[in-house]
Amino acid sequence: MLFIIAFAVLISFNSIYSLDNGLGKTPQMGWNSWNHFGCSINETIIHATADALIATGLAQAGYTYVNVDDCWASSRDQTTNYIIPDPIGFPSGMASLADYVHSRGLLFGLYSDAGIETCAGRPGSYGYEDIDAQIYAQWKVDYLKYDNCYAGPTNKTIKERYERMRDALNRTGRPIFYSACEWGEMLPAIWFRAIANSWRTTSDISDHWISMLLNIDINDLFANFAAPHGFNDPDMLEVGNGGMTSTEYRTHMSLWSIAKAPLLIGCDVRQLSQETLEILTNSEVIAVNQDSLGIQGQKIRIDLEHDTEVWAGPLADGSKAVLAFNRAHIINQTISVSFPDLGWKSTSRVKVRDLWLHQDLGEFQGNYTAFNIESHGAQLLKMTLITL
Known part of the structure; x- marks a missing residue:
């Protein structure tokens, strides 16, 4: 009888303290604003990007997440502590933006941080995890990229801070893809499987050959820890941003595909060259990345x-x-x-x-x-x- 009780407690513990969203059977595919736009984002750009994903065939190729990175938030309401979108860049609000993205048959993602501020100095989610998770769910957010800046004053370990948001997301009842951007500092591939759907294994990528190689080489060290519902992330694609040759971009795409890395476009899809479009939409290359076995090459x-x-x-x-x-x-x-x-x-x-x-x-x-x-x-x- 004691064994049965102990087993039941263990099952209960694991169900509470594990990621429970059913997402990420294959690596995520979509677009993220940071690599090309940085903080220069607004709802007009996001609307046009969603439209371009449809018009170019990128969405049909599998790129379905439209992810707004840092700089979308401005402050918190002093009464409710709700996060307030930047009124200049996003005057219609994030719920309206999510509705537009969804109306195009796409999925909507946002960014926050496990510290007291984001990397750009906007409000972080530490101490507000439940409040933020609930408002994301109300806005019908489908994806959360969770960064690791300004964590010093929290007095919590990296693991604890990322677990807090995981549990808050679980409590919303809405499946929200959880992308942990811990930069690989504490070897997250070894222990993040119960926390997130993907985890950064590296520092930020830049649009240069050496940066791309460094990130994929580091990512390769953790190949055995990737599997369906949890993938290593050497950061977003730079294909189309102009810092590498077409040959190098094809190699970049090939390496990310065979390594089962997330395929998140980082260029301006409103102004794609035909060559860039062909690299990003090669169905046979994408099929390697999205293969159901989910074993990292x-x-x-x-x-x-x-x-x-x-x-x-x-x-x-x-x-x-x-x-x-x-x-x-x-x-x-x-x-x-x-x-x-x-x-x-x-x-x-x-x-x-x-x-x-x-x-x-x-x-x-x-x-x-x-x-x-x-x-x-x-x-x-x-x-x-x-x-x-």
């Missing part, structure tokens, strides 16, 4: 002499997603993928498909060689076992 071979890598991860249909990646400057290179590295035999015959070219490359035995991969380029492949 990772580095399986590193060639330090030539500065090349092979990444791989399993897919739900039994095939493998494989990335042949040339990190080197200047020179084009040949990269060999050994089938035993993928868990197959040296005698195995494998069908290989190039996901960027949408082209079957043929059947190969023992290994596949990617020829002439340009500097900073990558070939994203789907490999399917034909015979052992």
Whole structure:
């Protein structure tokens, strides 16, 4: 009898102190305002962005969250402590903005912080978690990005501060995707699974090749902690912001896809080049990211002499997603993928498909060689076992 009581208490404890929203079976896809606009946001931009996601086909490709980052809030009501949207940028209020986004068939996200202020100095949610969560639910918010600035005066651990908002969100009864932006400081991948749907493993990305590589390399260290309903987050996509070449942006998209990273567009989708649109909407590349198995692909071979890598991860249909990646400057290179590295035999015959070219490359035995991969380029492949 004591065992049954103890077991019941344990079940009750776990149901209270765990994330309970059913969201994030695959990595989230959408758009976030920060990388391109920073604090220069307003409801007109958000309206136009929602419209552009529809008009460009991005929404149909899977980018459904429209997320307003920092700087949307101004203060708190001195009587109710309710958060007050910035009256200049968002005069119609956030409930009205959420209604507009929803009317376009999309989902609406907001930003807050686990400290006393946001990173831009707007009101944080520490000490107001239930109040804020309830007002988000009333506004029909679908997504919360929760940052980690100005936490010093709280005297609470990072874990405790993020748990407080998790529990407040659970109490609203509204499923709200919980994106924890802790910057990877306390190795959140190891212990965040019961707290959030995704967790930042890195500091903020910038629109530069080295920044992008640093973030995905750090993120790769925690590959074994990702699974459906909880994914590692090396930060948002910079594709289309202009700081990298088209080749580098395709590599960026390939790495985020095979790593099961959130695909959150960070450029101005109202003014997309055709090339950027094609990178962001490649259905076969997106399918790798959104594969139902939800296992993060990772580095399986590193060639330090030539500065090349092979990444791989399993897919739900039994095939493998494989990335042949040339990190080197200047020179084009040949990269060999050994089938035993993928868990197959040296005698195995494998069908290989190039996901960027949408082209079957043929059947190969023992290994596949990617020829002439340009500097900073990558070939994203789907490999399917034909015979052992």
